Ligand SMILES: Nc1ncnc2c1ncn2[C@@H]1O[C@H](COP(=O)(O)OP(=O)(O)OP(=O)(O)O)[C@@H](O)[C@H]1O
């Protein structure tokens with residue numbers, strides 16, 4: 314599904330290298346997790362994959378099902394099935410959440426040559442999925458993320474993911490800021506989307522989320538690279554001992 | 565203080581050859597008084613403080629600068645609204661093109677007829693509200709309008725008028741210099757919606773005087789555009805009684821020179837006065853100026869000024885807005901916001917927000933901002949699959965949303981929103 318090779322990324326405006334030769338392959342239908350110390354470059358990786366400005370790829374490649382992601386505009390990547398649940402979801406005053414969702418869903422359908430959803434069909438699907446995530450009608454009407462609590466914003470990200478049905482879902486710390494019940498809701502939302510044709514890359518600091526969303530593979534990222542890859546037990550090791558042992562072992 | 569020599573000479577030169585239209589004795593007096601006001605004040609020049617950001621030359625020169633007639637490919641604005649249409653072509657009433665002027669709860673007359681009548685209630689309003697609005701800031705172009713206007717519409721609203729009354733201004737002559745003066749008297753408890761749209765003329769001077777009696781309601785929705793070469797100066801003077809409502813919204817699209825002045829005087833307690841506007845301009849020769857002056861002279865009244873400007877390719881937007889709260893106007897709730905969205909580095913927004921408060925128990929706030937499209941929001945939308953141009957347009961519309969929300973009637977708001985969408989879509 315996703316294949317990243319030797320990816321090196323620096324900041325456009327500064328002489329600062331953030332990703333330093335990153336290799337990562339996520340197979341179709343699998344759930345991979347990335348853990349790693351603050352500032353190791355996890356969010357940067359997710360932004361570079363989704364096409365945010367301000368980064369310069371100096372070497373390496375990133376492909377989604379064999380297509381060169383790095384050549385595409387952000388909206389093309391989305392239409393190809395890439396989705397990023399933001400670590401810090403963005404507030405858009407003046408744009409209703411519902412309008413936002415419908416515009417996004419229909420833009421992607423149009424890009425893929427599919428027919429736009431009728432207002433009625435759309436409404437039905439949104440209501441259903443919102444209900445599962447305990448997002449009430451009021452939150453759908455309000456401007457995108459404006460005045461949402463931290464946890465509400467994260468649930469709203471998952472709602473967008475559920476509506477857009479992407480192939481490759483990247484979740485950047487979707488668990489941070491969630492209370493125990495909300496974490497369960499979000500995990501249920503993700504698990505409901507788990508499918509043989511869909512892959513996940515879950516960035517998290519905590520084992521707790523991985524209790525709910527069971528990963529197939531866990532990677533440890535440090536200083537712009539994947540330094541260790543293993544099974545779910547790797548996450549437990551981090552939870553119990555922190556990163557010191559792992560980092561010492563690989564250096 | 566005597567007028568500066570230069571200004572006095574320029575004013576006399578402009579007034580030379582101006583003859584006042586004939587009329588009944590009272591209207592002749594009103595016009596002569598107005599002309600005397602122009603002479604005392606002098607016509608505006610770019611050295612005047614009030615014209616610091618907008619050069620009035622095109623508005624004061626003798627002959628109207630030529631403006632190409634704009635042929636629109638769109639359906640007429642407000643076409644989806646059941647309305648009573650009153651058509652003016654280059655500033656002259658066109659009876660054949662207009663609807664029948666009879667409607668329930670309103671008496672509609674033509675200014676030309678009214679000014680010839682020996683007795684008419686208009687005497688108490690014509691040039692009277694304009695003259696009141698000359699203090700503390702002078703507006704000589706409005707007085708000139710009062711002096712020379714021959715055409716316009718006069719509404720006496722006696723109850724709730726079912727359909728909006730739509731003044732449609734057509735432009736057919738590229739040298740036309742139109743002067744219209746409209747009057748609205750809203751009786752106690754009566755209600756009307758006035759719509760205005762169309763390019764009007766190569767140069768257009770419009771003066772609207774509105775008297776809203778206690779408990780009356782006046783809604784005003786206006787659209788200026790899409791022609792580009794027009795020069796326009798509009799004045800709205802309103803006197804607002806207790807528990808009355810006055811709401812005015814203006815959409816401006818294109819135009820090398822638009823100056824919209826709105827001067828409101830709240831004289832009765834518990835009244836509400838809102839003025840709002842959205843404008844979109846593209847190109848170095850776009851110039852748009854909103855100048856608003858709201859005086860609170862009564863207790864427990866609310867006023868709002870909400871102005872949004874979208875400027876690109878070197879366009880210029882101006883806002884001068886003032887809230888004056890007199891000593892006895894306690895419990896005043898005044899709000900003023902003016903914001904611009906600059907779509908490139910060349911565009912500029914010049915703002916002069918002012919508060920002058922003499923009462924001690926009031927809540928007034930104002931703010932003015934200038935900014936670019938929010939790149940983070942743009943990326944967020946694109947990451948969800950929304951193409952760049954659509955994402956930009958969506959954010960631009962959302963920027964204007966707060967102003968459009970000032971229009972109470974959803975169908976009217978939707979008409980204007982659709983025009984804005986079209987304008988943005990043509991540019992992406
Ligand atoms: N636009 C930027 N300007 C300056 N520094 C940046 C920028 N983007 C990223 N960085 C720096 O790059 C490094 C990696 O940041 P990134 O956000 O990718 O880390 P992270 O692994 O997601 O951390 P966290 O676990 O705290 O979310 C940090 O040192 C960060 O300060």
Ligand SMILES: [Mg+2]
Pocket residue numbers: 355356357400485486
């Ligand atoms: Mg991060």
